[in-house]
Amino acid sequence: MRGEGLTFLIVEHRLEMLFDFVAHLFVMHLGSLLAQGSPAEIAANPQVKEVYFGA
Numbered sequence: 001m002r003g004e005g006l007t008f009l010i011v012e013h014r015l016e017m018l019f020d021f022v023a024h025l026f027v028m029h030l031g032s033l034l035a036q037g038s039p040a041e042i043a044a045n046p047q048v049k050e051v052y053f054g055a
Helices: 039-044 046-053
Strands: 025-029 032-037
Touching: 025 039, 025 046, 032 039, 032 046, 039 046
Parallel strands: none
Antiparallel strands: 025 032
16 A cells, blocks of 8 residues: 555554554654654664563
């Protein structure tokens, strides 16, 4: 769908499941935007790691 210029919303708490399917993510935490970026940027983000991966 990405190649056709379509945008869609996926709500998923297991971020690693999304990394193969999306080009850009918005990560929410407690109702606020925590981070946004590519899967690589999100996986490397220390705040996301702490909140979602328990690092």
